Each structure stands twice: as structure tokens, then as C-alpha cells.
Amino acid sequence: MSDLNSFIFKNSPKWLDNYTAHWSAPSNIALVKYWGKQDPQIPKNPSVSFTLDKCRTHTKVYFQKQPHPQESFLFEISFDGIPKPEFKPKVQSFLNRIKDYVPYLMHYSLYIETSNTFPHSSGIASSASAMGALAACIMDLEVQLDPLQTPSYTTQKTSFLARLGSGSAARSIQGPIVGWGQHAKTPSSSDLFGVKIENTHPVFSRFCDSVLLVDKGQKAVSSTLGHNLMQGHPFASTRFEQARGHYGQLIDILKNGDIESFVQLVEKEALSLHAMMLTSEPQYVLMQPNTLHIIQSVWEYRKKTGRQVAFTLDAGANVHLLYPNDIKELVQSFIENDLSSFCQNGAYIHDQVGTGIKKM
Ligand code: PMV
Numbered sequence: 001m002s003d004l005n006s007f008i009f010k011n012s013p014k015w016l017d018n019y020t021a022h023w024s025a026p027s028n029i030a031l032v033k034y035w036g037k038q039d040p041q042i043p044k045n046p047s048v049s050f051t052l053d054k055c056r057t058h059t060k061v062y063f064q065k066q067p068h069p070q071e072s073f074l075f076e077i078s079f080d081g082i083p084k085p086e087f088k089p090k091v092q093s094f095l096n097r098i099k100d101y102v103p104y105l106m107h108y109s110l111y112i113e114t115s116n117t118f119p120h121s122s123g124i125a126s127s128a129s130a131m132g133a134l135a136a137c138i139m140d141l142e143v144q145l146d147p148l149q150t151p152s153y154t155t156q157k158t159s160f161l162a163r164l165g166s167g168s169a170a171r172s173i174q175g176p177i178v179g180w181g182q183h184a185k186t187p188s189s190s191d192l193f194g195v196k197i198e199n200t201h202p203v204f205s206r207f208c209d210s211v212l213l214v215d216k217g218q219k220a221v222s223s224t225l226g227h228n229l230m231q232g233h234p235f236a237s238t239r240f241e242q243a244r245g246h247y248g249q250l251i252d253i254l255k256n257g258d259i260e261s262f263v264q265l266v267e268k269e270a271l272s273l274h275a276m277m278l279t280s281e282p283q284y285v286l287m288q289p290n291t292l293h294i295i296q297s298v299w300e301y302r303k304k305t306g307r308q309v310a311f312t313l314d315a316g317a318n319v320h321l322l323y324p325n326d327i328k329e330l331v332q333s334f335i336e337n338d339l340s341s342f343c344q345n346g347a348y349i350h351d352q353v354g355t356g357i358k359k360m
Contacts, residue, residue: 025132046181053354
């Protein structure tokens with residue numbers, strides 16, 4: 001059930017006059033990175049991520065039935081209780097993209113209230129959790145209108161819709177480990193939605209992720225622009241091949257629990273992602289001096305202690321440190337004693353892998 005047509009709502013809805021949906025969705029951190037796409041939000045290579053637990057967006061949507069179907073979407077949005085008209089264009093383009101799949105939405109006005117559990121302007125990308133939570137609220141309404149829908153279809157379509165808001169959001173619906181993008185190694189995988197990676201080694205279902213906040217500012221180059229710069233990039237096809245290879249290797253590692261290989265692969269992915277930025281036209285650098293200080297310190301720490309801590313980066317200067325739960329106390333004191341000085345105002349967030357969206 002992975003063709004576009006299967007995601008179009010075709011049943012006759014059991015209309016409700018008012019409905020309030022309240023969901024939270026987590027952020028995720030990619031292990032194999034998605035970088036480069038084609039319309040409509042189809043990834044150039046498959047990716048895999050850890051779903052996070054504490055870094056989440058909470059969203060409440062008040063749906064109000066309108067006497068007649070609307071020509072264009074009627075909606076308002078607030079963030080932390082404050083109206084945010086500046087968020088409307090992003091939501092508007094998301095709603096336009098999903099419109100054909102959720103035709104019933106034209107019969108409702110939407111009042112969207114949203115907030116994040118992580119500090120505003122922490123430099124943590126919130127688009128995955130934000131689009132995940134909004135998609136979950138819309139699908140909650142859909143289930144009310146079509147109560148016979150199966151839970152597995154609902155989950156798949158939630159990821160499908162979230163993907164149309166932000167590619168990586170496709171991976172924030174389930175957990176603890178999700179793949180997005182077709183790859184022979186995961187027979188159920190699809191370019192259209194994320195799928196849970198099954199039968200992984202238990203060490204990975206309790207993995208920790210500490211986010212070291214190196215730079216809380218806005219990114220100099222958005223990820224939308226970054227994805228576009230992969231078109232015509234001199235290393236694009238090599239990079240997509242590399243990522244496809246890494247996907248296959250990582251699936252084996254996730255099943256056999258080989259942490260040393262995990263560390264090597266995850267770091268290679270992070271540096272390859274940033275290598276694409278360094279060699280784009282125009283070229284740009286999102287890492288900062290403290291990003292590199294942290295990377296060096298992690299390498300020294302690993303060499304000195306033999307403890308398997310890996311760094312990874314998303315499209316920004318912040319560093320995610322990934323490590324098994326059984327060395328949590330040791331690694332967290334390393335962060336406090338040796339790495340927090342490289343963080344803006346000493347700030348970091350200890351998170352861990354989680355299970356995906358939650359109804360509130
Ligand atoms: O979902 P987007 O368009 O914000 O892109 C996310 C890109 C990376 O975070 C760098 C990699 C990934 O796979 O999440």
C-alpha cells in the first residue's frame with residue numbers, strides 16, 4: 001500500500017461540527033543523513049534516524065466545521081500562546097501540499113496552538129517535530145471522520161503527510177529507529193513515508209543523545225536551500241551512492257549491536273553531510289570553531305577511555321553525542337566537565353531514544 005493514490009481520503013466522512021486534537025511529536029536525529037531531494041519531497045537517498053524522547057513539539061488544533069467548503073484554508077497559529085502570523089506561510093504551503101489527500105480539511109477552519117519542550121532558538125531544528133505533531137492532529141480528525149481506518153494505515157499516512165511538511169518529519173512518527181526512503185535492505189521501506197526498523201539490538205532501544213548547543217542562532221543557510229544545492233553538486237551522485245551503502249551497513253549494525261562500527265559509520269555520515277556544504281556552489285560552513293573543539297575532544301576521550309561515544313551533526317553547528325545507556329553517567333560527567341565550556345552559555349540537553357508521537 002505505498003502508491004500515492006492510497007493516501008487520498010475517499011470515504012464519506014462522518015462529519016463532526018467541532019473537534020480538538022492534541023498531540024506531541026518528537027524531534028529525531030539522523031544517523032544516515034537525508035541531503036538532496038526532488039519534488040514532492042522525495043529523498044535522493046534513504047536515511048535512518050533515532051527518534052528522540054524529550055525534545056518535542058506539542059500541538060493542539062481546534063477544528064471548526066464551516067457551513068460551506070472553503071476555497072482556501074482558514075487558519076490561525078500561535079506559538080507559546082502568542083499569535084504568530086510569520087509562521088503562516090510555512091503552514092500554508094504544507095496545507096496546500098497535503099490538500100488533495102485530506103479534502104475534508106476544506107470544510108473546517110483550524111486554530112493551531114503550538115509549543116516546544118526545548119528552548120526557543122536553541123538551534124535545534126523543530127520542523128520535524130512541528131510537522132509531525134500537526135500531521136498527527138489532522139490524522140486524528142481523519143480517524144474521527146473515518147472510524148474504520150486501521151491503525152497501521154493511520155501511522156503510515158501520518159508520516160506521509162508529515163513528510164510533505166518537512167522531509168525528516170516522516171521519521172518522527174514512530175520510534176525508536178526509523179528508516180525513510182526505499183532500500184532493498186528494508187523491504188517495507190518507501191520514499192513516501194518512514195517505517196520502523198524492526199528487530200534491532202536492545203542496546204539501541206536505550207541509546208542516549210546529548211545535544212550540545214554550540215550556537216543557538218538561526219542557521220546561515222536553511223536546509224531547504226542546502227537540499228537544493230545538491231542539484232548539480234559535483235559530488236552528488238557519489239554522495240547518494242555512499243549514503244545508500246551506509247544505509248545497508250547501518251541496518252546490519254543496528255541488528256548485530258556492533259557499537260564500534262556504529263560509531264565509525266555515524267561520524268563518517270555527519271562529516272560527509274558537512275563536506276557537501278563545504279563543496280556546494282556557493283560553498284558554506286555551518287560548523288563553528290567550538291563544533292570542531294568538541295569533535296577533537298570526543299576523539300581524544302574515545303582514544304583515552306575506549307568508551308564508545310559518537311558525535312553527529314545536523315544542518316547546523318550543534319553537536320549530538322550518541323552513547324549507550326550503560327556509560328551514561330560517565331559520558332554525562334565528561335560533557336559537564338570538558339564539553340559544556342564549548343556550548344553557548346554552557347547549555348546542553350540530555351535526551352534519549354523514544355517511541356514517536358503521543359496523544360495528549
Ligand atoms: O527535513 P529537512 O528538510 O529539514 O532536512 C533535514 C536534513 C538533515 O537534518 C541535515 C538530515 C536528516 O536526515 O535529518
